[in-house]
Amino acid sequence: MSAQQKSLLLLEKQGSFAVQNTDIPKPGPGELLVEIHATALNPVDWKIQVYGYFIQDFPAVLGTDAAGVVKELGEGVTSFAIGDKVLHQGYFTNRSATFQQYTIVPAEIVAKIPPNVTFDQASTIPLTLATASCGLYNTKPNGGAGFSAPWEEGGFGKYAGQPILVIGGSSSVGQHVIQVAKLSGFSPIITTASAHNEAYLKSLGATHVLDRNAIPLSSLSSAVKEIIQEPIKLVYDAISDADTQNTSYAILAPGGKIVLVLPVAIDESKRTEDKEIVNVFGNVHVPAQRAVGVSLYKNLTTLLEAGDIKPNNVEVVPNGLAGIPAALEKLRAGVSASKLVARPLETS
Ligand SMILES: NC(=O)c1ccc[n+]([C@@H]2O[C@H](COP(=O)([O-])OP(=O)(O)OC[C@H]3O[C@@H](n4cnc5c(N)ncnc54)[C@H](OP(=O)(O)O)[C@@H]3O)[C@@H](O)[C@H]2O)c1
Incomplete structure (x- = not known):
């Protein structure tokens, strides 16, 4: 060589x-x-x-x-x-x-x-699956929402019946959030994307795809309520521009968690103590994310072979x-x- x-x-x-x-x-x-x-x-x-x-x-x-x-x-x-x-x-x-x-x-x-x-x-x-996984499954002190990963003992299907809203499901990050959320049992999995991506996102595990071009962010809350009346306690905003952050933070119920992929841009005057904001850094090389990465990579070949991660x-x-x-x-x-x-x- x-x-x-x-x-x-x-x-x-x-x-x-x-x-x-x-x-x-x-x-x-x-x-x-x-x-x-x-x-x-x-x-x-x-x-x-x-x-x-x-x-x-x-x-x-x-x-x-x-x-x-x-x-x-x-x-x-x-x-x-x-x-x-x-x-x-x-x-x-x-x-x-x-x-x-x-x-x-x-x-x-x-x-x-x-x-x-x-x-x-x-x-x-690798990068986008890490971003989905670190945001949801890392511990709170290490910059995650603290859920149990589905590839760890007792984690598969653990959150059955709990809804998740994924902003930007067709983004690279969003596609992996949908897939790991499905493995975790979250349901319904509601996401926003262009209508032409609906069938694809449903094949990954989304249960409802809201057309982002037909439904303005100002109407997103009512569109979500038409699907489910229960409070939404988990939002993963895979886009995280100021508009999506503020809209999804408003939809998030008290006691809930929102995961952001970009720096926080939620209006300070609207922030409350009872809604947790998680800012993810999706790289498994760094010490704070390493444990999630090691656990993920131990299981990744099997997840890919089974088609659980596409x-x-x-x-x-x-x-x-x-x-x-x-x-x-x-x-x-x-x-x-x-x-x-x-x-x-x-x-x-
Ligand atoms: N914090 C971290 O560690 C980390 C890691 C990875 C990425 N990021 C950041 O995360 C963001 C996404 O990265 P990516 O690679 O996933 O992006 P990407 O795949 O390039 O995103 C393209 C997708 O974004 C969707 N989209 C754009 N604006 C949208 C909106 N307002 N609402 C819903 N969907 C929207 C489009 O959906 P349609 O075509 O369906 O309309 C398109 O499929 C970037 O800003 C990136 O820098 C951060």
Whole structure:
């Protein structure tokens, strides 16, 4: 194997991208070197480039979703073998980011890909499933709503009969919230999306899909009440702009919890002590989210094999890593129930 690889580098803060040769990193104890066959694009990637978030050291490799093949085992790794097909979440450092051909990851947050899932499909899962799972199943001190995960003992179906409202069910995050909510037993699972995504979201587990283009946010509360009169004690706002946050906070019943994927924008004058706001950070590399990640990745292969967790719809980006900058612009302009996926090994 060559000592060098191709990486897509963000050359400076809010600067431009370029494909360049970089050294292939070495796995440390407990880590794997993975050859990346597919990496998915996420809004955070264009936000880092446009707004200058998170990363201070440049040139920087971005990307936090990978599917590929294990190429090297770090000391002490026994749960994987060279040649295993795996998926995992990346991190915001050059050795562990995924817009490159090789990356490093701790083995405890990696899962094998079952035969019914392709590399492209597998790459759509890690970041957004982590965001759904950390938001719902992490403990409160660690930034979660504190529910029991369905893959842990006693967790499957535990919340049967409790309603959940998912704002933005067709977003990548929303699709995974619907799927894990179904495994947890939440019902009904009411979501908002464009009407053309209704059948797809019902196939993932949504019970009711409210057409966001036909029902303005000002009418969402009454539309939800037509479905269920019981108080809604759990909202996952997978969009979290100021309008969706304020609308869903108003729908949330006292004693309930709302999970947000972006910083809180709920009017301070409307906030009350009896409604809990959870701000999720969906990355299983960091200590506060690691336990959820380890538990999830232990069970992920089985969940994928059974079809309990399904991948997003894939749209492959042309030209490998070189195609990512244009694809990030496309993502910023808006996608609908789909994930843009690049294949780093196809970089010319
Ligand atoms: N905190 C974290 O750790 C974390 C992690 C991941 C993502 N995020 C953030 O979460 C947000 C979603 O990310 P993503 O990757 O899931 O997005 P995405 O897949 O790119 O979102 C596209 C979808 O959003 C839906 N949508 C847009 N505006 C909507 C609205 N007002 N109401 C309902 N649906 C709406 C569209 O639905 P239709 O096409 O059906 O109309 C479309 O399917 C982003 O802001 C991202 O930065 C945060």
